[in-house]
Amino acid sequence: MTVPLFCLGGKPAPEAIVDDLKTLARLPERARARFWDALGPALPDPLPASVEATLDTFARAFEAPPDDLARALKASRFLVREACARGLERGRFEEDVVRLAGGALSPEAAVIAPILLSRYDAVRASLGAAAYRDTLTDHGVVLESIEWRLDAVLASSRGDAGAAKIAVLTLGYRDGDQKDRITLHLSPEKLEELRRACERMSS
Template identity: 85%
Template sequence: MTIPLFCLGGESAPEAIAADLKALVRLPEKARARFWDALGPALPDPVPAAAEDALDAFARTFEAPRDELGRALKASRFLVREACARGLARERFEEDVVRLAGGPLAPETAVIAPILLSRYDAARAALAAGALRETLTDHGAVLESIEWRLDAVLATSRGDAGAAKIAVLTLGYREGDQKNRVTLHLSPEKLEELRRACERMSR
């Protein structure tokens, strides 16, 4: 039986995905209630190295069969990531889940759909933000932090500065795997120019 999914652009779901998703129904009630505690940390790509240990701890804490939990997580991760990658609306994602669970009247649907939909919007926002960060990093340095202070220059080797005020900006940025910082001194004129530029860019 082929099940076309919105999250796959209308293509059929992988053969085992429906059966794996239904493993969620067989988890203990407490494990189902906290399912996103296990699913959320496993959503990034690649899966974080600590995810495997966290999965074992989750299985022990909620007495969830490791195999069933793994199958449910694998299927759920696949569906959520594919849906988020396409910016799929919550309603469309729900239709996909309902189809895979057996239809709107299936008892499995009443269990699975509320669980996966409960944090779908938050997951979509988080994955979109992560994709943006990675896209920016692919093309150069990315600003990560801004620290500032105001100083006054009272005197210098070049003469009396007239207690001129300056802004000091320290920008933290990442380039690939490297983190760096640069400190800039801005005159009042350049600070005003920067302010105007920021206003124009934020419109």
């Protein structure tokens, strides 16, 4: 069966995805009701090492046949990730799922669509934010935190500073998988220059 999907940019769904998705409707009712407990942890890419143990526990707890559970998760993960990557709005995603499950009058569609749609909006927002962060780190160092305080320099080995004010900024940043911090001392003039620059960039 050839099913063009919005989440695939109009391309047809792989045959295996159509068959695997329908196994979701065959899972025990309790497993279907808690399906996102299994799907949510499986959405990151790459798959976390802990996922296999989590799915084994889920299958035992809800008496879900492991093969059916694995197939339903594989298809659901593929569809949700592809839809979220394209920022697909809820209605379009629902159309995709219903078509894959056999159409609006299909008993499988009546079971599968509500399950996948129940958390789609929240997951789309979460995956979108993660993709945004990853896109930034792909291209260099990313600022993650800003801490500040105001100090006054009373004196130093260079002489009496007359209680000159100074801003202290500590910037936390990520470079790939590494996190670090840097502390900067700004004179009032540089602090004002930074303020003007921020205003111009945010306008």
